Ligand code: AMP
C-alpha cells in the first residue's frame with residue numbers, strides 16, 4: 001500500500017463526474033517536492049518492473065491499460081516514463097490514430113480487438129476505441145444514431161475481454177485548457193517538437209467544451225469496478241506519472257501473482 005490517496009482518482013458508477021469541477025493542477029496527495037517525487041517514481045518503477053516479470057513468467061493473466069486525454073495531455077510522455085524500467089519483451093503499445101480506409105470499412109472494434117493482450121502480454125493503448133465516441137461525436141464524423149449505440153458496444157466488448165481473463169485499467173489524463181495552450185505553443189516554438197503538430201490539434205482545441213462534454217459522458221457511463229476509469233490531474237507531469245505508477249503497482253499486487261513452479265528434478269542440483 002502506498003501513502004498516496006489513490007482512491008480519490010477512481011471514477012465510481014454513480015459519481016456524476018463533471019470535468020469542469022475537477023482541478024487538473026492538483027498535487028495535494030503527495031507531500032513533498034518535485035525532486036522527491038521523481039526519486040519516488042524511480043523506486044516505484046522498479047517495483048512495477050518486478051511485478052511485470054512475475055506476470056510475464058506466469059502467463060496466467062492479460063493486462064490492458066488504456067490512455068485517453070486531449071491533445072498534448074501527455075499520453076506519450078506518461079507511457080514512456082511509467083514503463084521505462086519494464087522489460088520490453090511482452091509489452092506492446094498500440095496507438096490509434098485516424099482509421100485507414102480498410103479500418104473504416106469494418107466495424108469500429110475490428111482494429112481494436114486485433115490488438116488486445118494474450119496471456120502474459122501487457123498491452124498499452126495510446127488512444128483507443130473511445131475515440132469512436134469522442135472525436136467521432138465531436139467532429140460529427142458519424143450520426144448520433146451510430147455513435148450513441150457504441151457506448152453499449154464498448155461496455156459489452158470490455159466485458160467480454162474481462163470475462164475471458166483481461167484486467168483493464170483506464171486513465172484519463174486531465175489537463176486544463178491553459179496548460180494545453182502552453183504545451184501547443186511550446187511545440188510551435190521548439191523545432192524538435194514540430195513533428196508533433198497536427199492541424200487537427202487546433203481544430204480540436206476550438207471544440208474544447210464539446211470534448212469535455214463527450215469525456216464527461218464516457219467517464220460517467222463506462223467506469224465499472226471490472227474496467228475502471230481514473231481521472232489523473234496531469235498539469236504536473238511528475239504527479240501524473242507518480243499517481244499512475246502507484247495505482248498500477250497496487251492493482252498488480254492485488255493479482256497475487258507468483259512465479260511458475262520450478263521443475264523439481266532440477267532443484268538442488270550442482271552444475272559441474
Ligand atoms: P495523435 O495521438 O496525436 O497521433 O493523434 C491521433 C489523431 O487520430 C487524433 O486526432 C485522434 O482523435 C484521431 N483518431 C483516433 N481514433 C480515431 C477514430 N476512430 N476516428 C477518427 N479519428 C481518430
Ligand code: MG
Nearest residue numbers: 071072196198
Ligand atoms: Mg497529437
